[in-house]
Amino acid sequence: MVVKALGMLSGGLDSSLAAKILVDMGIEVEGVNFSTGFCVTEHSRNFKDEKEKPLRPNEALRLAAELRFKLHIVDVSKDYLPVVTSPKYGYGANLNPCIDCRVFMFKRMRGLMDQYGAQFMFTGEVLGQRPMSQHREALKIIERDSGLDGLVLRPLSAALLDPTIPEIKGWVDRSKLLALSGRSRKPQMAAAKELGMEDYPQPAGGCCYLTDPQYAKRLRDFFDYNGKPALTQEVVLMLKVGRHFRVSNRLKVLIGRNERENNFLKLYEKGRHVFEVPDYSSAHVLAEIRGDADPEIVRTVAAMAARYSDASRGTRVRVQHRYGDVEEQLEAEAMDEETLAGWRL
Numbered sequence: 001m002v003v004k005a006l007g008m009l010s011g012g013l014d015s016s017l018a019a020k021i022l023v024d025m026g027i028e029v030e031g032v033n034f035s036t037g038f039c040v041t042e043h044s045r046n047f048k049d050e051k052e053k054p055l056r057p058n059e060a061l062r063l064a065a066e067l068r069f070k071l072h073i074v075d076v077s078k079d080y081l082p083v084v085t086s087p088k089y090g091y092g093a094n095l096n097p098c099i100d101c102r103v104f105m106f107k108r109m110r111g112l113m114d115q116y117g118a119q120f121m122f123t124g125e126v127l128g129q130r131p132m133s134q135h136r137e138a139l140k141i142i143e144r145d146s147g148l149d150g151l152v153l154r155p156l157s158a159a160l161l162d163p164t165i166p167e168i169k170g171w172v173d174r175s176k177l178l179a180l181s182g183r184s185r186k187p188q189m190a191a192a193k194e195l196g197m198e199d200y201p202q203p204a205g206g207c208c209y210l211t212d213p214q215y216a217k218r219l220r221d222f223f224d225y226n227g228k229p230a231l232t233q234e235v236v237l238m239l240k241v242g243r244h245f246r247v248s249n250r251l252k253v254l255i256g257r258n259e260r261e262n263n264f265l266k267l268y269e270k271g272r273h274v275f276e277v278p279d280y281s282s283a284h285v286l287a288e289i290r291g292d293a294d295p296e297i298v299r300t301v302a303a304m305a306a307r308y309s310d311a312s313r314g315t316r317v318r319v320q321h322r323y324g325d326v327e328e329q330l331e332a333e334a335m336d337e338e339t340l341a342g343w344r345l
């Protein structure tokens with residue numbers, strides 16, 4: 001009997017190691033890489049400054065190519081929004097709804113297992129590595145709520161967990177599964193070396209924007225001023241791009257940090273006020289203004305635009321303000337750093 005396992009793979013060290021263990025055992029492996037819209041590396045690939053050194057390609061794809069198995073990249077970013085806005089099990093340290101997130105993904109895996117003819121699924125989870133979703137009780141809740149009791153193999157910690165159906169049925173050799181636990185990545189690095197894996201991404205914390213304090217601050221601000229139901233895929237993306245400033249309940253300002261971000265913001269001018277400093281190299285500035293753009297608000301954003309131009313401090317610069325077809329010119333001096341710091345999200 002050919003045994004097929006479907007792996008939930010980020011392509012990071014842990015899921016790479018889990019896949020390698022099963023491939024070496026002769027199990028037919030296929031991978032699934034979910035795109036939630038909150039993945040840090042995916043975003044970095046699109047928005048890094050061109051001057052920075054090149055990033056690696058999608059790590060899950062690299063892994064699949066190296067171990068020669070099929071990978072399915074599944075975009076769940078739209079259906080994932082309610083997981084973020086109304087998590088049954090609440091949030092972790094930031095706005096990460098880890099337990100609900102795993103239940104959501106495992107339910108998807110359940111359907112995909114049927115679709116691709118896999119008998120069980122596996123992950124690179126390590127017992128105790130993540131405080132919210134990887135303690136023993138959470139692992140059980142996630143399996144139960146997703147209808148996958150006994151069908152989730154975690155090769156890196158399996159020896160510390162109850163035997164799963166694939167182990168009981170003898171599809172996988174339990175003696176070759178690992179007994180890793182805790183937050184240190186050193187044991188995984190040692191195991192990777194032992195299995196002859198050399199090319200894997202360096203373990204680094206923070207693969208998900210929802211665990212990032214700055215992103216969580218921006219998202220919380222969005223929830224406070226717009227309400228959770230207003231969250232869209234576009235908002236998820238906008239919150240990752242540029243500098244963000246909450247000036248008042250009527251004014252929020254977005255400012256590009258590099259050419260790619262400036263170009264991106266240009267695509268989202270509709271419904272927003274645009275500020276540019278035409279006589280100097282400058283960042284693209286968008287203002288979200290609730291109600292009328294009164295002169296005080298316009299002067300504030302113009303001063304912010306002046307600050308993020310190449311004009312020397314203290315210089316009065318010409319600022320162009322555009323809203324739809326209406327355009328005006330005004331003059332402004334750069335906003336001071338202390339005021340900006342108080343508004344920064």
Ligand code: SF4
Pocket residue numbers: 096097098099101102133208209210211
């Ligand atoms: S860190 Fe992000 S992707 Fe990972 S389980 Fe938590 S919410 Fe989901």
